[in-house]
Amino acid sequence: MTSAKAPSATMTRAVITGPKQIRMEQLTVPTPEPNQVLVRVRAAALCTWEQRTFAGIDTFSYPLVGGHENSGIVEAIGKDVEVKIAVGDQVALAGLKRCGQCYSCRSGIDNLCDNARSKRVPEVPWGPGGFGDYVLAEGYQVFKVGPVATPLEAALTEPLSCVLHDMKRHPVRNGDVVVIVGAGIMGLLHLVVARQTPSFIIVSEPEAARREKARELGADAVIDPTTEDYGARVTELSVGRGANVTYMSIGIPKAIEAAVGAAAKHGVVTVYASVHPKTSTITLDPNVFHYKEIILSGSLAQNPDDFKAAAELIGNRKIDLRPLISATYPLSRLADAFEAALRKDFYRVLVQPDAEFRSEQQRGKTAPERT
Numbered sequence: 533m534t535s536a537k538a539p540s541a542t543m544t545r546a547v548i549t550g551p552k553q554i555r556m557e558q559l560t561v562p563t564p565e566p567n568q569v570l571v572r573v574r575a576a577a578l579c580t581w582e583q584r585t586f587a588g589i590d591t592f593s594y595p596l597v598g599g600h601e602n603s604g605i606v607e608a609i610g611k612d613v614e615v616k617i618a619v620g621d622q623v624a625l626a627g628l629k630r631c632g633q634c635y636s637c638r639s640g641i642d643n644l645c646d647n648a649r650s651k652r653v654p655e656v657p658w659g660p661g662g663f664g665d666y667v668l669a670e671g672y673q674v675f676k677v678g679p680v681a682t683p684l685e686a687a688l689t690e691p692l693s694c695v696l697h698d699m700k701r702h703p704v705r706n707g708d709v710v711v712i713v714g715a716g717i718m719g720l721l722h723l724v725v726a727r728q729t730p731s732f733i734i735v736s737e738p739e740a741a742r743r744e745k746a747r748e749l750g751a752d753a754v755i756d757p758t759t760e761d762y763g764a765r766v767t768e769l770s771v772g773r774g775a776n777v778t779y780m781s782i783g784i785p786k787a788i789e790a791a792v793g794a795a796a797k798h799g800v801v802t803v804y805a806s807v808h809p810k811t812s813t814i815t816l817d818p819n820v821f822h823y824k825e826i827i828l829s830g831s832l833a834q835n836p837d838d839f840k841a842a843a844e845l846i847g848n849r850k851i852d853l854r855p856l857i858s859a860t861y862p863l864s865r866l867a868d869a870f871e872a873a874l875r876k877d878f879y880r881v882l883v884q885p886d887a888e889f890r891s892e893q894q895r896g897k898t899a900p901e902r903t
């Protein structure tokens with residue numbers, strides 16, 4: 533095993549034990565088994581899953597150690613790890629488990645692995661682990677992120693990889709009319725990537741602050757679906773053509789119906805977000821598929837090549853995600869961070885291990901950037 537130094541004997545992690553309940557736990561820093569890598573966490577973002585679990589909307593994950601959007605520093609490398617990393621490298625972790633043996637994994641669609649769910653022992657905390665000082669990961673889950681990126685940017689590798697996966701399946705072509713429905717972080721990540729291809733980009737979003745942010749990040753036009761007729765506006769802005777590709781970054785059945793209605797001939801509508809409740813249905817005129825060759829599709833998570841691409845874009849700051857980082861909190865204030873994440877004018881809120889704040893200050897270095 534390769535290791536920088538003997539890790540401190542104990543670590544802290546935050547366990548979400550129930551609605552609005554967080555327990556801080558002390559435990560021994562683990563040692564990597566063969567094929568595992570020990571990562572010292574530097575930042576972890578609060579995503580929808582963790583937010584819904586903390587709020588008590590989803591109750592199936594307790595007790596959860598969240599933090600699947602994370603970055604850190606390689607602390608120790610177990611034997612037989614083949615991925616090209618060294619102790620001290622900045623990395624991001626692809627939390628999704630892959631068995632490598634099921635039909636999906638063997639067909640190159642390992643994001644849909646049949647065995648992706650972690651085996652859980654009742655009452656035993658589980659989860660991706662970014663809300664803690666250290667995480668043990670399998671070698672295949674570890675991706676190097678260049679040092680140009682701050683730990684906060686590096687922690688956005690996972691969400692960007694999911695967006696790149698969606699846009700790999702449903703690409704923007706030169707001259708397309710693109711519509712992004714929802715200007716939360718996922719919609720804005722689609723916007724930042726779509727902007728790299730010459731196209732006309734429309735963002736539909738009910739919150740004024742988010743429409744403004746979309747404008748700042750390069751949207752050509754915005755729609756307020758609460759006061760404007762979505763379909764009529766898309767038709768008008770596209771001079772009658774309709775949308776060539778529509779990214780649904782919010783899961784609202786009526787909005788999906790409207791997007792299909794406003795799609796161009798041969799247009800694609802991709803459902804990127806989950807729709808709640810899970811029993812939701814949509815109603816469509818099936819003739820649009822025959823007469824207009826419209827494709828209604830979707831995407832989930834990412835493949836390793838998407839994660840690699842996201843790490844490359846962020847690690848060299850080929851795209852700048854700093855405008856999407858709204859606030860950071862020490863891990864001990866995770867509950868406050870969850871409250872902040874609810875703000876409509878906030879995009880990503882992150883937590884950072886407290887020990888790091890202390891040690892950075894003790895060494896007289898500048899504290900990690902905070903806004």
Ligand SMILES: [Zn+2]
Binds near residue numbers: 579580600601690
């Ligand atoms: Zn996420």
Ligand SMILES: [Zn+2]
Binds near residue numbers: 636638645
């Ligand atoms: Zn599998």
